[in-house]
Amino acid sequence: MRDDPRDPRLPTSPGFWRSPLRGPWFTSVLGLVLLAGITVLFVTGLLSYAAYNPNLSPVNDKTPDKGILGFYLFAWPTNPHWLYRLNQGVHVTLGITLIPVLLAKLWSVVPRLFTLPPARSLAHALERVSLLLLVGGGLFEFVTGVLNVQLDYVFPGSFYPLHFYGAWVFFAAFVAHALLKTPTALRNLRRMREEKDVLVSPRPAEPTVSRRGALWFVGGGSLLLFATTVGQNFGGVLRRSALLAPHGGGEPGSGPNGFQINKTAAYAGIDKAETAEETWRLVVTGRTGTVRLSRAQLAELPLHSSALPIACVEGWSTPDQWWRGVRLRDLAALVGYEDDPPDVFVESLQRRGAFRKAALRANQVADPRSLLALYVNGEELSPDHGHPARIIVPAAPGVLNTKWVARMTFGDL
Numbered sequence: 001m002r003d004d005p006r007d008p009r010l011p012t013s014p015g016f017w018r019s020p021l022r023g024p025w026f027t028s029v030l031g032l033v034l035l036a037g038i039t040v041l042f043v044t045g046l047l048s049y050a051a052y053n054p055n056l057s058p059v060n061d062k063t064p065d066k067g068i069l070g071f072y073l074f075a076w077p078t079n080p081h082w083l084y085r086l087n088q089g090v091h092v093t094l095g096i097t098l099i100p101v102l103l104a105k106l107w108s109v110v111p112r113l114f115t116l117p118p119a120r121s122l123a124h125a126l127e128r129v130s131l132l133l134l135v136g137g138g139l140f141e142f143v144t145g146v147l148n149v150q151l152d153y154v155f156p157g158s159f160y161p162l163h164f165y166g167a168w169v170f171f172a173a174f175v176a177h178a179l180l181k182t183p184t185a186l187r188n189l190r191r192m193r194e195e196k197d198v199l200v201s202p203r204p205a206e207p208t209v210s211r212r213g214a215l216w217f218v219g220g221g222s223l224l225l226f227a228t229t230v231g232q233n234f235g236g237v238l239r240r241s242a243l244l245a246p247h248g249g250g251e252p253g254s255g256p257n258g259f260q261i262n263k264t265a266a267y268a269g270i271d272k273a274e275t276a277e278e279t280w281r282l283v284v285t286g287r288t289g290t291v292r293l294s295r296a297q298l299a300e301l302p303l304h305s306s307a308l309p310i311a312c313v314e315g316w317s318t319p320d321q322w323w324r325g326v327r328l329r330d331l332a333a334l335v336g337y338e339d340d341p342p343d344v345f346v347e348s349l350q351r352r353g354a355f356r357k358a359a360l361r362a363n364q365v366a367d368p369r370s371l372l373a374l375y376v377n378g379e380e381l382s383p384d385h386g387h388p389a390r391i392i393v394p395a396a397p398g399v400l401n402t403k404w405v406a407r408m409t410f411g412d413l
Contacts, residue, residue, distance in 0.1 A: 012115070012116050014111065014201065015201070015202055017110070017111040017201055018205040019201065019205065020201065020204035020205060021207070021211055021214050022111065022199045022200065023199050023200050024185075024199060024200075025189065026108055026214065027105065027185075027188075027199060028186075029215060030105040030215075031182075031185050032182075032186075033101050034098065034101055034102065035182065037094060037097075037101070038098070038138075038171075040094060041095055042167060044090050044091035044094075045167055046072060047087050048087060048088055048091055048397075049164060050072070050073050050074060050076055051084050051395075052076075052400070053075065053076050053360075053400075054073065055073050056359045056360075057343075057359035057413045059358060060358060060359050062158060062161060062354070063160060063161045063164045063165070069164075069168055076361070076364075076396070077363070078363060078364055078395050078396075079394070080394075081309075081395055084311045084396060085233070085317040088311055088313060088317070089230075089233040089315055092314065093226065093230050093315060095145050096146065096149070096225050096244070097222045097223075097225050097229070098142075098222065099142060099221075099222075100218045100221035101218055101222060102138060102142060104214075104218045108199065109199065111199055113131075127180065130176045130177060131173075131177065133169060133170070133172075133173035137166060137171075137174075138174075140166050140170070141163065141166050141170050144159060144162055144166065149246070150246060151314065227241065228241065228242060229242055229244050229245055229315075232245035232247050232248050232315060232316040232317070233315070234319065235259075235318065235319040245314075245315070246316070247260045247314070248316075256377030256378055257377070257379060257385050259310075259318045259319075260316060260318050261385060262312055262314075262398065263403075264383075264384045265387075265404070268349075268353065268356075268403070268404065269350065269352060270350065274349055275349070275383070275387060277295060277296065280294070280295060281293060281294055282294075282298065282389060282406070282407070283406065283408070284331055284334060284335055284407075284408050284409075284410070285335060285408070286332060286334075286335025286409070286411065287335060287336030287410070287411070290335070291334055291335060295374065295388045298372070298374060298389065299374060301326045301330065302327075302330065303326060303374070304324070304325070304326075304327050304368070305322060305323065305324045306323050306369040306370075306371055306392065307320040307322055308392055308394050310398045311397065312397065312398035313398070321376050321377055322376065322378065323373040323375070323376050324371070324376070324378075325371040325372050325374040325375065325392075326371065326374070327371060328341070328344065328364075328367075328370040328371065328372060329366050329368070331372060331408060332410045337410055341362060341366045341410070342365065342410055342412050342413075343359060343360060343361055343365065343410070343412055343413040344360050344365050344409065344410050344411075345357070345411075345413060346358050346359070346360065346391055346405060346407070346408050347407040347408075347409075348402050348403060348404045348406060349404040349405075349406045350403070355399040355400070355402070358391075360391070360393060360396070360400065364393050364396065367393070367394060370393045370394065371392050373386070373390050373392045374388070374389055385403065386402075386403030389404075389405045390403040390404070
C-alpha cells in the first residue's frame with residue numbers, strides 16, 4: 001500500500017511542519033535582506049575578479065573558458081589605493097554576516113521543497129528547477145567562500161573557477177526567483193495578517209518565541225559573526241577581535257616586518273642561498289635588451305616611498321605600510337621605456353603554487369607609487385615579506401604583489 005502524502009508523519013504533509021514561526025511575513029523579511037545582501041556580494045565578487053586583470057595575461061586568468069561571462073572586465077585602476085582592500089573586505093565580511101540569514105531563510109521555506117505534486121505545470125516545473133539551482137548554488141557559494149577564507153582547500157579543483165562559475169549559476173537562479181517573489185514579499189510585509197500559504201502550519205505547535213524575536217535571534221547571530229570577522233580588515237586591537245579569521249589575532253612577530261602574510265618563505269620553498277647578496281640578481285628585460293642588477297645596485301638607484309596596504313582575496317588586509325624601493329616605471333626606463341612604461345610580466349623564485357608569476361598593466365607600472373620594494377617601515381624586507389625584493393602596487397590584490405622577485409619582462413602582454 002502506498003504511503004498517503006497527507007499522513008502528518010511524512011514531510012510531504014503540511015501537518016508535519018508545525019513551527020508557528022513559518023509564514024510568508026517571516027520568509028519575506030529574510031528574503032528582502034538577502035536580496036540586498038546577495039546583490040552586493042555578486043557585484044563585489046565580479047569586481048574582485050576584475051582586479052586580477054584576467055584579460056591581461058593567461059597567468060592572471062584562472063577561468064580561461066569564461067567566454068561571455070567576462071564581458072564586463074576592464075583595466076583595474078590604481079586609485080584609490082585602498083580600493084581592493086575595501087571591495088574584498090566588504091565581500092568577505094558581508095558573506096559571513098549573511099550566513100545566519102541564509103540558513104534561516106532555507107529553514108523557513110523547507111516545506112515547499114516537499115510539496116506534491118512536484119510539478120503542476122511546465123511553468124511550475126521550471127520554478128522548481130530554478131529553486132534547486134538557487135538552494136544548491138547558494139550553499140555551494142557560501143561553503144566554498146568560507147573554506148577559502150579559512151584557507152581550507154578541501155574542495156576538488158581550484159577555488160577560482162569553482163567560485164566564479166558557481167556564482168553565475170547561483171545569481172541567475174537568484175534573479176529569476178527575485179523577479180517572481182519580490183512583489184509578493186512586499187505585499188506580505190504590508191499586510192497586517194498572515195495570508196494562507198503552504199508555509200503556515202494547519203496545526204501549529206505552541207510558540208516559544210515570536211517571529212520578531214526569531215528575527216532578533218537571526219540578527220544577533222549575524223552581528224556576532226560580523227564582530228568576529230570584520231577586524232581582519234584592520235590592525236591593532238580590532239584585528240585581535242577577528243576570532244574566525246586566520247589573519248586575526250595578534251600581529252605575527254614584532255618590529256617593522258611584524259604584519260600579516262599568507263605564505264612564508266619556507267612554504268614557498270625559497271632557498272636562502274638563492275637570496276644571498278652574492279648570488280641573487282634581478283633580471284630586467286625590455287626594448288633595449290636585458291640588465292642584471294644586484295640588490296646593492298638597486299639600492300643605489302633613486303629610491304621612493306609609498307604608504308600602501310596589502311589586501312588578499314580571503315578578505316584580510318593590513319593597514320598602510322611604508323614601503324621604499326625603485327619605481328617600476330624607472331626600471332622600465334632602464335630597458336628602453338623612458339616615456340611610455342608598458343605592461344610587465346613578473347616572475348618569482350617561488351617554484352610552486354598559484355601566482356608565482358603575475359602580470360601588471362601599464363597603468364599599474366606607470367603609477368609613481370608602484371615599487372619594487374627593498375624596505376618596509378624603515379627596515380629591510382624579511383624573508384617572509386619577500387626579501388630581497390617584492391612588488392607593491394596600489395589597489396592590487398595581494399597575490400599580484402609578487403614576493404622574491406627574480407625576473408621582470410617589460411612589454412605589451
